[in-house]
Amino acid sequence: MTQPINLGIIGAGLAVKQLHWPALKRLRDRYTFSAVADIDPEKADAITRLVGANKTFTDYRELLALPEVEAVLISLPIHLTAHIAIEAARSGKHVILEKPLAANLEQARLTRDELARYPVKVLVAENMRYRDDLIAARRLIDEGAIGDLILVRMQSLSHVDASDPESFASTPWRQDIQYRGGALLDGGVHHAAAMRGIAGEVEWVQAFTKYGGHDQLTGPTTLSMNLRFRSGAIGAYLFSSTCHNEDAGFLMLTIHGTAGTIEIRDTTSRLLRPGQPPETIVDNAEGGYYGEFLNFYAAIREDQPIVSTVEQGYRDMELILRAIDSAEQATVLLL
Ligand SMILES: NC(=O)c1ccc[n+]([C@@H]2O[C@H](COP(=O)([O-])OP(=O)(O)OC[C@H]3O[C@@H](n4cnc5c(N)ncnc54)[C@H](O)[C@@H]3O)[C@@H](O)[C@H]2O)c1
Numbered sequence: 001m002t003q004p005i006n007l008g009i010i011g012a013g014l015a016v017k018q019l020h021w022p023a024l025k026r027l028r029d030r031y032t033f034s035a036v037a038d039i040d041p042e043k044a045d046a047i048t049r050l051v052g053a054n055k056t057f058t059d060y061r062e063l064l065a066l067p068e069v070e071a072v073l074i075s076l077p078i079h080l081t082a083h084i085a086i087e088a089a090r091s092g093k094h095v096i097l098e099k100p101l102a103a104n105l106e107q108a109r110l111t112r113d114e115l116a117r118y119p120v121k122v123l124v125a126e127n128m129r130y131r132d133d134l135i136a137a138r139r140l141i142d143e144g145a146i147g148d149l150i151l152v153r154m155q156s157l158s159h160v161d162a163s164d165p166e167s168f169a170s171t172p173w174r175q176d177i178q179y180r181g182g183a184l185l186d187g188g189v190h191h192a193a194a195m196r197g198i199a200g201e202v203e204w205v206q207a208f209t210k211y212g213g214h215d216q217l218t219g220p221t222t223l224s225m226n227l228r229f230r231s232g233a234i235g236a237y238l239f240s241s242t243c244h245n246e247d248a249g250f251l252m253l254t255i256h257g258t259a260g261t262i263e264i265r266d267t268t269s270r271l272l273r274p275g276q277p278p279e280t281i282v283d284n285a286e287g288g289y290y291g292e293f294l295n296f297y298a299a300i301r302e303d304q305p306i307v308s309t310v311e312q313g314y315r316d317m318e319l320i321l322r323a324i325d326s327a328e329q330a331t332v333l334l335l
Pocket residue numbers: 010011012013014015016019037038039040043058060075076077078080081098099100125126127168171172186
């Protein structure tokens with residue numbers, strides 16, 4: 001018999017509506033909802049109704065004071081995540097917080113160390129760690145299906161639409177940024193997680209960045225990064241929120257090994273080996289949101305290990321923000 005967790009929601013914006021709720025509503029035996037907090041009362045009301053909660057707050061501290069709330073989902077503008085996550089942990093709530101966990105690397109380091117002091121479970125909601133296609137690709141690599149890793153290529157090039165109110169780029173905090181790295185940090189941590197999940201820890205990084213090219217987005221919008229993994233494999237990563245591009249998927253990853261290649265094109269992945277027909281690995285891959293809430297539940301109720309730990313979230317941030325350092329210093333950096 002599952003014992004549901006009462007999950008409070010802090011920040012009732014697009015990610016909750018478009019990504020978290022579709023996953024959470026499939027987990028009704030594991031999660032219940034009584035309270036939602038958002039400084040915007042209309043947004044708080046809308047999500048309160050959507051999830052069937054009965055308490056709505058504009059001050060998240062009132063939600064944290066509720067004894068029946070056992071855990072919180074934090075889905076706030078990036079610059080607010082760290083200190084509210086710490087307050088939640090200090091209040092004795094288990095925390096699932098959206099990526100990236102902080103507004104810069106120093107704050108991420110302090111947040112990681114502070115969160116470790118509280119006897120609660122903390123999971124960074126990095127969906128890439130729960131995607132079935134990336135998990136399957138990693139398993140195939142471990143089984144030797146493509147031989148030794150040579151090169152990992154990742155690309156995410158698009159001109160994001162900030163005029164549609166349902167688009168993430170339309171949110172004011174993504175346009176007037178109060179965190180380092182702008183769109184590069186926001187999107188890039190996902191790609192960092194995917195590349196690290198496939199090829200392991202990164203040793204060296206070198207990058208160039210470009211600003212501008214978009215009417216609404218400020219900060220660096222485009223990045224070209226070279227990396228070397230500790231395994232000796234190398235990588236190339238291209239990111240842009242401003243390039244008009246026909247091949248504009250968010251997860252376009254090609255993994256080359258000595259005996260074959262794995263190709264991921266958003267939700268479809270294939271194994272390509274010389275002399276053999278292409279094999280579909282996963283069709284219609286899951287976004288990973290269901291998996292992250294399942295893992296959070298199992299961590300709390302069954303003491304299972306957390307896959308997307310705060311340390312992992314920190315290292316994703318480190319790769320992107322050190323790449324920006326490399327561009328600013330025009331140098332190759334050892335992580
Ligand atoms: N995992 C993913 O694929 C994914 C995708 C999109 C966004 N995200 C992450 O989700 C988070 C939220 O992004 P979003 O696109 O939903 O943004 P959003 O702006 O739509 O939602 C944030 C909400 O927080 C509210 N808010 C602001 N200050 C607050 C405060 N002090 N107290 C309570 N509420 C407050 C805003 O009113 C807004 O409703 C970010 O961390 C983002 O990086 C993750």
